[in-house]
Amino acid sequence: MSAKAAPRYREYPGYQAGLLGGFALIAAALLVMGNLATRDAIEQRRAEDLLASLDQVIPPAIHDNDLLENPLDLPLASGETVAVYRALKGNEVAGVAYPLSTQGYGGSIELILGLSARGEILGVRALAHAETPGLGDKIDVSRDHWILGFDGLSLGNPPIERWAVKKDGGDFDQFSGATITPRAVVGALKEGLVLFRERKDTLLAPAVARETTSRRAAIDEGPGGPP
Numbered sequence: 001m002s003a004k005a006a007p008r009y010r011e012y013p014g015y016q017a018g019l020l021g022g023f024a025l026i027a028a029a030l031l032v033m034g035n036l037a038t039r040d041a042i043e044q045r046r047a048e049d050l051l052a053s054l055d056q057v058i059p060p061a062i063h064d065n066d067l068l069e070n071p072l073d074l075p076l077a078s079g080e081t082v083a084v085y086r087a088l089k090g091n092e093v094a095g096v097a098y099p100l101s102t103q104g105y106g107g108s109i110e111l112i113l114g115l116s117a118r119g120e121i122l123g124v125r126a127l128a129h130a131e132t133p134g135l136g137d138k139i140d141v142s143r144d145h146w147i148l149g150f151d152g153l154s155l156g157n158p159p160i161e162r163w164a165v166k167k168d169g170g171d172f173d174q175f176s177g178a179t180i181t182p183r184a185v186v187g188a189l190k191e192g193l194v195l196f197r198e199r200k201d202t203l204l205a206p207a208v209a210r211e212t213t214s215r216r217a218a219i220d221e222g223p224g225g226p227p
Contacts, residue, residue: 054085054097056141057114057123062094063087070207074098074199084203093204095122096196102188105180106130109139113192117204120154124189136181146173146182155193163190 054067065088072084087095097114107130114122124147126139138144149172155163164170165183174182196203 053112053125056125058087058095058097088207091207096203100188100192102184104131104184105136119196121150124150131181135178138175
């Protein structure tokens with residue numbers, strides 16, 4: 001007995017295109033469903049990572065607020081805005097932290113800079129980078145203590161013209177075999193300090209009454225609510 005021939009409509013281009021389109025539609029629907037199912041968890045993790053970094057550059061002892069609550073959107077001359085996280089004692093600003101971005105040897109370097117109300121560096125951390133392992137990655141505090149050398153410094157200590165690596169006539173050590181990375185970081189910190197000096201009145205303006213809902217508490221509870 002001969003095998004039953006397949007229906008002729010399966011040979012038509014329209015049928016094949018429709019079949020392919022159907023599979024693509026199903027795949028797209030599954031991707032959307034997966035994104036919706038994991039979006040809250042991803043945002044939760046991002047907030048946790050940001051909070052952990054903020055806690056390293058803004059000592060908990062100097063503030064009594066949730067650093068993630070009501071960040072200040074500071075407009076820049078470039079037309080962009082930067083999110084400023086303010087450390088409050090009551091409604092007075094005791095310190096600020098904001099991200100900085102610069103170009104290193106391996107690509108973009110993302111930093112977070114914490115400053116006291118006097119403009120002194122409370123801490124600096126690398127949030128993301130693609131610098132060479134064993135060389136440029138020394139900007140990561142888990143690899144080297146170099147980044148801790150900025151603590152306590154300010155735009156006047158050392159003077160602004162000394163904010164450069166030693167190879168460029170400044171006060172800061174570069175890495176053996178890797179000058180581009182520390183040069184980029186020092187330059188970014190200098191710009192961050194200049195930003196504080198120029199926008200100090202806005203950054204340190206007394207905060208408005210704070211909301212009662214704590215972002216930190218929401219993070220601790222997780223996307224599913226309290227345990």
